[in-house]
Each structure stands twice: as C-alpha cells, then as structure tokens.
Amino acid sequence: MKCSSSVFNKEMNYNILVFCIAIYFGIVLNIPLWQTFYEILSKLEIVSVGFIISLPIFLIAALNIIFQLLAWPYIGRVLFSVLTFVSAITAYASYHYGIIFDYGMMENIFETNSGEAASYFSLSGLIAIIIIGVVPCLFIIGVKIKKQSFIKTFVIYKLISIVVSILIIILIAALFYKDYASVGRNNKYLNRVINPSYVYTGIKYIDRTYFTKPIPYQKIGTDAKLVTTATSNGKPTLFVFVLGETARSQNYQANGYARPTNQYTQSDNMISFKNVTSCGTATAVSVPCMFSAMNRSNYKKAIAYNQDTFIDILHRAGISILWKENDGGDKGAGDRIQKITLNHSATDPLCDGESCLDMALLNNFHQEVANMKGNKFITLHIMGSHGPTYYKRYPKDRAFFKPDCQRSDIENCTKEQIVNSYDNTILYTDYMISQLIQQLKGYSDKYNTALFYISDHGESLGEGGLYLHGTPYSLAPKYQTTVPMMMWFSKSFTQDRGLNLTCLENIANNAKRGDYSQDNVFSSMLGIMNVNTSVYKPKQDLFRQCRTH
Incomplete structure (x- = not known):
C-alpha cells in the first residue's frame, strides 16, 4: 500500500x-x-x-x-x-x-x-x-x-x-x-x-x-603445398564455397522435406548430407569455428580470431582467394584475404538501401574470376534465410509459398505464414545456387569447377515456443543445430580428383546425426583442393574415402 x-x-x-x-x-x-x-x-x-x-x-x-x-x-x-x-x-x-x-x-x-x-x-x-x-x-x-x-x-x-x-x-x-x-x-x-x-x-x-590482451597471432600450415595428382588434366580449379545463413536441414526437399524447396537444383544432381551439425547456433560462433582448425569440442574464439583459417592456408599454398560478403561480416575468417562487400545502398534493383538479395553476389562474377590467377577459391557469404524479416530475402515474384509473412514481428503472423516465408528463402537460395552452377558449367572448357554449400546454423520457427536462433547449444533444438550441406562437381573436377560420386552419395544418404559436422569443413577443403599440410586431418576429410588418389 x-x-x-x-x-x-x-x-x-x-x-x-x-x-x-x-x-x-x-x-x-x-x-x-x-x-x-x-x-x-x-x-x-x-x-x-x-x-x-x-x-x-x-x-x-x-x-x-x-x-x-x-x-x-x-x-x-x-x-x-x-x-x-x-x-x-x-x-x-x-x-x-x-x-x-x-x-x-x-x-x-x-x-x-x-x-x-x-x-x-x-x-x-x-x-x-x-x-x-x-x-x-x-x-x-x-x-x-x-x-x-x-x-x-x-x-x-x-x-x-x-x-x-x-x-x-x-x-x-x-x-x-x-x-x-x-x-x-x-x-x-x-x-x-x-x-x-x-x-x-x-x-x-x-x-x-576490448580489455583482454589478444593472444599472439599463430600461423599454422606453414608447410602447405599444392600437389598435382597423377591424372591431372592440366586445367586450373574454380571452386565456389557458398556460406549459408540460418538455413535448417529439415526444410530441404533434398533432405526429405515434403515441399519443393530444392526444385531449381533438382536437375543438377547435387549431393546432400542430411544430418550435419553446426558448431554453434549463431553466426558469431559457427563461422569462425567452421573455418578454424578447431572442433566444436575445443573451440575458443580468442584462438580462432588469431590463427590461420583453411582459407589462409589455401592462399599460402598458391591458390587465388576471393571473399564476397552479403551478410554483415566474415567474423574474422576473411580478415587476411581479398574481400568484396556488397554496397547495400547501391543503385541496384537487387538492393533496397538496407540489404541486397543474394543474386547480387553474382553481379560481376565473370570479371572477378578473370581477375584471379591460377587455381581459384571463391567464398560467397549469403544472407540466405536471415530472420525475422524473411520476406526481404526473396523478391515478391519468387514468393512460391503463400500466404507469406510480410512483417518483422513474426509472432503476429500465423504459423503457416512464417513457414511459407521461411521456405521461400530456402527456395530463393536454391535458385541462386542453380544460377551459379549454370555459370560454373560455362567454364567447363577452362576450369575444373565445383560448388560446396553449407549453412552456419539453423532456425526455430515456433516449435516449443522458440523463434529465430542463438539458443544455448545445450538447450537448442535440432532445428537450430542441423544444417544443410550440399555439393556439386563438374565431370572434369571429379575425374581430376579421382572422386567417386556414387561413393560420396552413399555416405551422404546413410550418414547419421553426429557422423558429420562443421568440424569436417577445415580438412575437407584442404583435401579437395589438393593442399598437402601437416595440419590436415585425414579422418575429418569427408571426401577422402571416395577418392582413388
């Protein structure tokens, strides 16, 4: 009172x-x-x-x-x-x-x-x-x-x-x-x-x-060398690594989802791993962890930000590197390489002053490839399915699933609208990847081309009262920690690498949750790019058992 x-x-x-x-x-x-x-x-x-x-x-x-x-x-x-x-x-x-x-x-x-x-x-x-x-x-x-x-x-x-x-x-x-x-x-x-x-x-x-003295920077893989296989066709490699955002595996048609969210890449025979787990539930953890030599079990941010990533090692081995950014930052993974950040305020129909649709990453792609020398590794960091403004991640004419949620306060939309909007983002990412694959196919006479796509973390869409992501890993549902991992290889790339796609597809289809995670990315990228170094871990290279050399 x-x-x-x-x-x-x-x-x-x-x-x-x-x-x-x-x-x-x-x-x-x-x-x-x-x-x-x-x-x-x-x-x-x-x-x-x-x-x-x-x-x-x-x-x-x-x-x-x-x-x-x-x-x-x-x-x-x-x-x-x-x-x-x-x-x-x-x-x-x-x-x-x-x-x-x-x-x-x-x-x-x-x-x-x-x-x-x-x-x-x-x-x-x-x-x-x-x-x-x-x-x-x-x-x-x-x-x-x-x-x-x-x-x-x-x-x-x-x-x-x-x-x-x-x-x-x-x-x-x-x-x-x-x-x-x-x-x-x-x-x-x-x-x-x-x-x-x-x-x-x-x-x-x-x-x-801001107040803790950073640890000294550590170079690793200083012995990195590019090796030539016995069956090399003499063509340089053009490899595109698509780093996804907020995409969860459960909403991928390629992984058993009932809706046609992968209708654009269906004809490209992409190989999809269904049960890949993330290092974290937010970009700030998953990206630096994925690119580092550490596993989720021993990941430390201070080390990740002050140690070479697999991209640094690829660059040291003589591979030309480019990072294109459309998601607000590389979280330290691209600090020491050539980087292009999309201008969200550019007079581009794909940009609205605050963000750009991911198709904008393909602008000037041919010129950027031409400006690089030798073997080339390009990372495209996409906006993907970043919420809660899912509707801003795809143009209105690409809203395949309707009615969608055209607002940021998604709690005021129905569950159907939220899922429709989210699935539209997955479908638009699939469209962007299909267009990228078509461009890579056009380089078949000059390069051994390949594409690798993996998301940083997943997303909750209201299950158990949770939305978005960032839930502590020990409490996070599988929707936030299970991510899509898909790959496409040209015929000349598979021949040059001695890569058996049937073997790889069998592994992808039979893998259980926990068999593969973002821990595999570091050594898999070193291995598939034919880089030999002491920090390479053969057991974590998901391609190794399907290569004849």
Missing part, C-alpha cells in the same frame, strides 16, 4: 522507489522467467503451493538487495532508467522469441551490423517497449524524491531493506531448499533467463573483447 500510495502522491522515499523497481522487474520484466517456470513445474507430478508462491518473493528480495547496493544519489535514477529500458527490450525478445541472453547471444548482438539489427524492429514491438520500458523510465526520472538525511534515514532505510530481504531469502531457503535445489539442478539455464542477468554476460563480453 505504501508503494502505490507514494506513486499517487508523486513523492517517494528513495529506498521505496528502489523497492518498487525491484517489484516491477520481479513481476513484469521477468514474465519470460515465469513462463519458463510454468513449463517446468507443469511437468512435475507434485509441486508445493508454498514453493510456487515463494518464487516471485524470492526473486524480488534478491533483486532488492542488488538494486539497493547500486542505488545512490545522482547516479541511481539514471542507472535504473537505462537498466529498465534495456530490460524491456530483452523481456520482449525473450517472451516472443524464446531468446536467452547468454554469452553466445551477447556475441551475436555486439557483432550484428545496423542493417541486420534494424530488421528486428517492428511497430508492435516498439509499442510494447514504450509501454513496459519508456513509461517506467519516465516515472523513475520524473518522480519526486523526499528530502531525507543521508545517514539517519537514507543509509539506515537502505540497510533495513537489505537485511529484511536477506531474512526473507533465508526463510524461503529453510522452507523450500529441496524444491529450489531440485529445480535448479535439473534446469541449470534458469539463471540466464532472469532479467537482468544479461548485464553480467554483457560485461564479460566487453571485458574479453
């Missing part, structure tokens, strides 16, 4: 304001947490009513302790205003998309460009953030604070508030310790769902990225 009374009187004791902020965080800005608890507790056979009632009380008491320690004159109101506004955004994202703001998500957020970030904004989202974020901020800044003695009232009230909160926590722990311990042990991710736990992970990311 005192809290609400003070609000209406427009004058408030500073410590009570802090307590009210703790209540607001505990009840409103942690609705995603209560949603998660509901899902957990509803699966249990027996749940104590007292335990359920204690949950918000425990959280509010804990938040009050933390907030009271942070609340001091001159800085408190500004601090809580910023914290409330940011927490409103995270609460909205968590509630609607099931996003957990752990360290991996922080990497994704900090390394997202402005155009990509803008795609997440919507009118309904803006209204929600104004209501739960901006309005409370205006109240925190504008409410009158009662004048009080710093020592006699301010500090004493603060200590009383903290002590009472501690006693409440002790009492709850004494009564329901077994319940808290059981739920906590079986759901260790819960601490990452609490708002504003993102502050800790954000500070951790900033410290590691």
